[in-house]
Amino acid sequence: MRHRYSLVLLLTLLTPPLLAQTITAFTAGMDKRPGFLTFYWDAKKGKIWLEIDKFGQELLYYPTLAQGVGSNDIGLDRGRLGAEHVVTFERSGNKVLMIEPNYGYRALSRDSLERRAVAESFAQSVHAGFEIVAEEGNDPNRRVLVDLTPFLLQDAVGAVQAISQTKQGTFKVDASRCALYLPRTKAFPKNTEFEATITLAGDAPGPYLRQVVPTPTAVTMRQHHSFVELPPLDGSYTPRLFDPRSGLNNIEFFDYASPVSQPIQKRYITRHRLAKKDPSAAISDPVKPIIYYMDPGAPEPIRSALMEGTSWWNQAFEAAGYRNAFQVRLLPADADPMDIRYNVIQWVHRSTRGWSYGASITDPRTGEILKGKVTLGSLRVRQDYLIAQGLMARFENNAADTAALMPMALARLRQLAAHEVGHTLGLPHNYIASTVNRSSVMDYPHPQVTILAGNKLSLDSAYARGIGEWDKAAITYGYQDFPKGTNEKTALDALIQAYLKRGLKFLSDQDARPEGSAHPQTHLWDAGGTDAVAELSRTLNIRQIALDNFSASKIPVGTPMANLEEVLVPMYMFHRYQVEATSKVLGGVSYSYALRGDGQPVVETVPADRQRRALAGLITTLDPKTLAVPKAILDLIPPRAFGYDPNPREVFKRHTGLTFDPMGPPEAAANLTLRLLLNPERCARLLNQKAQNPAMPGMTDMLKGLIDLTFKPQEYYKGEARTYAEAIQQMTSRRLLESLIALATDKDADSRVRAVAHDAIQHIRYYFVIDHSVRSPLNHGSDSQLLWLIRQYETNPQQPPVTSTALAAPDGAPIEPGYDWLDCEK
Known part of the structure; x- marks a missing residue:
């Protein structure tokens, strides 16, 4: 009898208690929001109660930053996307787990046991666990209710880590200063959106925080959570195999169902879903167009320039056989830019100029892009305007010859919008495109300055207008809709062979970003053309003309004279990117992403005479005649005016305290050349x-x-x-x-x-x-x-002598587009 009593007690302890209330009873008086995931707003307790009825169904979860911090250096920008996660809700007793399966390792097989063997070989991730507080209904329609509030009030975007990594202090979430944000907490048929006000508290905040936060010990932002219905895996979207020559980004995973004779690692390109209404037609309307929405917070004439540049992509889709497949509209006033249903171009403000970037929410299972999200830094246009100002402006009394300034800045914004949207369409950078007649907006173009008679400068062709030929080739590879019965692999290879015959080329970040990289034609922000050495000579001539013409008239009347230094910086350092381009000729090696049998050149060393010309040109940049700042300029720049503290990134470093250091610019430029030449x-x-x-x-x-x-x-x-x-x-x-x-x-x-x-x-x-x-x-x-x-x-060769710190050049990048999750260097 005693053993039976013990068994009954044990079973009682192990059996979860029966829930006393139904969902209907528990949520009486609450604000019900029906949708993809129905939830209830409990105004009395300030809680979100989530109704879960989709057990075992895969859905997409991702966090975003709805309201940013405003510092380019910390990187917590308005609209920043977090990582996407495929998740399922699984019930165990009185608890629900939100589990992420491991799609990096899978078996593309119909055999369930083969798939299970892979799934049980690699770890999964549980993102949250919830206690069930109420339930009702019967299997398979049983619904449960959980408290989602603690999950929503966490630091989902990693703001604490971002602040720590940039050495801005030690912060943590202060729960007493966090709350749900109802205006952007909504449920729709295919997605449910939540937003919360999150406050991080800490001591000893760094200078970046002190610059942008009113009380820097309390950093408050809004973080957003999206739960989205995933597209069905019913064959309506077919993943397209990746080719390194294609010019498309990719996802990759291990497929353990692959035959031993085939690679185990599979790669799919990333692209939006797009199909022709009539796949057999050479030109067809789409079943559903790709629509991008422009942030109405961008002012005119900037907004129109951005929308025009974005619309260029329709030219590429036309080349791929579509009519009106890519469209640009103004974001409706009541639309939420965080909503998965909108591809958005956001105009984002920061305290200093910084990167623009293009990111995407992608289905990790197939590579399908579900949402494109572009962040455009608002201060970039001012940097482009400043470059034009140094090259062309003459402010005389109250009049100004500035006709060429804003047109150049707007031309660059069109390119910038097209570039970043290109990333969200699936395209990486193409840094060799500038050598093939400006064939891609996915390059980083330096403004093209023309030298006219009498050493006059012109910006009439500073930037190309319209989409490039390479961009059309890449979009065609990614989005071409082939008629039924077409061998897709053969057809795609034919597209690549066709662009190779036209002389188009593709090389990306790995070939251009490292300072020690070897390809002689693959650079960021070079002046273009096939001969980097000749372009260096031309660029130095433009620089000299700009310095010879530099005067007080480069700033408006009434501006502190010390502010001339900000205009001087991009003129004196005008050659910086062409120096880097020319350095890659020295010891350079030309190559391509060649596949066996495709006929492309594999590896070719740059000829000796070209390398010697490059060395001679680079040594010229160290000549005192090149490095010296003209005395006429030195006499124009006093210490800073009261109340006009300089942004340290926009002026030359100095050893002379308040006064302009005549050795600062030469040292910065010399260090650049030496660092590039002596790269190990x-x-x-x-x-x-x-x-x-x-x-x-x-x-x-x-x-x-x-x-x-x-x-x-x-x-x-x-x-x-x-x-x-x-x-x-x-x-x-x-x-x-x-x-x-x-x-x-x-x-x-x-x-x-x-x-x-x-x-x-x-x-x-x-x-x-x-x-x-x-x-x-x-x-x-x-x-x-x-x-x-x-x-x-x-x-003591193991401990080199301590010398004075070399004066680095002021930040140059970004003078062009940058950081798009693919771009993160400064």
Whole structure:
């Protein structure tokens, strides 16, 4: 009897209690919101009660940031999308778990046991657990009620981590200052949207927070949660296989049902759902068009320029055989930009200029893009206007010759909108397009400046207008709707062969972003054309004309004179991106995303004569004549006016306190060239190409050119200009030596690179520091700083000598589009 009593007690403890109330009774008096996921608003308790009736059904969950922080550096922008998650609700007793299956590993098989073997081999993720408070109905229509409020009041977008990673303080969610935000909490037939006001509290906030938050110890934002019906896997959407030559982004996963003879890793392109009403017709209306909505918060004439640039994509869809398949409209005033039903272009404000980006919500199962979301930074247009101002403006008294300024800025905005929308259509960057007649808006274009007679400058063709030929080819690959019976793989390969025959090319971020990258035609913000060296010479000419014409008339009457520096920065550094482009010619290797049998060139080393021209051009950028700031400009820039504190990113760094440092710009520009030339990967390629072919330039050839310019006596101007030029040469020689020491002690560099750098240091020591037979402005005797640097390096090479911090150039990027989840460098 005692054992039976114990068993009954044990069963009682293990059996969940029966729920006392039905959902109807529990929610009496609450505000019911029926929809995809029906919920109830409990105004008395400030809670959201979620009704769950979709057990085992896959749906999409993702968070977004509805109201941002306003700092480009922290990155918590209005409209920022979080990661998407396929989730299911599963019940266990009195609890419901929200579980994310692992779609990175699957088996594309009809065999349920084969699929189960994969599912049980890899971890899943449980995003939340909910206690059931009420239920009603009968299986299979049983419904349960849970408290969703704690889930909604969490930091879903990772704001705490973003603030911590940018060293802006230690913060945590303060639950007492969080609440649900009802105006954007809504239920629709195919999606349910929730929003909450979230406050992070912390101590010692960093400067970025202090700049944008009224009380920086309390950072309040609004975070949004979306639950969305996923498209059915019924064959109405067919995933398209990825090809690295196609110019489309992709999802990837392991398919353990793949035959052993086939790759186990599968890749699908990402694209919106689009189909012709008549697939057999050469031109057809779509079954359903792709519609993008423009944020009405963008002012005119900016809004119209953005809508025009976005509309260019219809040209690409026309080339793919569609009529009116891509449309642009103004976002209705009552629409929620976070709503999955709207592809949105948002106009986002920050305290400083920053990146624009294009992101997407994608079905992780198929690669289908469900929502495109573009963020356009509002201060970008001012940077483009500033560049035009430095090149063209003349403010005389109360009149201004500014006719070319705003048109150039608006032309760039059209390109910017087209570029970022392109990402949300599935296209990555194409950084080689500028060498093929501006063939893609997915490149980063530098403004094209034309030199006219009399050294006049023109911005009439600063940016191309309309979609590019490459963009049409990529959209056709991604969205072409083939007639029934077509072998899709063969047809898609034919599209690629067709664009190759037209001379179109595609290379992306991995080939352009690293400073040590090798392709001689793949760059960010280069001036275009097939010859980077010739473009460097032309760019330097434009820079010189801009500096020769620089005067107080570059700013309006009534503007503090010190503000001239902001206009000077992009003019003095006008060559910065072409220097980077030219550096890739040195030790450069041309290549393509070739597949076996497609006929593309695989690998070709840049010819020796072209590399030598590149080296000569780059060395020119270190010449004191190139680096010197004209005295007429130095005499124009006083310390900052009271109440006009500078943005440190928009002015030159300095060693001179309040006053403008005449050595600041030369040091910034010299450091840029030296960093690019002495990149360890570039140096290693130079050594390798010399070893394979003695006729090619090598690392030693490069160092000889650098040492000759910076250490040997040069012909200078007379008088004060001579003294200034000698000071610049002393600076460049010191920076070269410091760079060589850093290279010689770089443990990650090729040992041969380190050895050559060491030999160069010893050459400098014996021929230019100790040997007084070499007469130059750099001879300071045996106790010179250069000798001290070398001795410190020799004494303790594991700990290079501490020198003054090199003055970096002011931020250049983004002068063009940037950071789209694919773009994140500065």
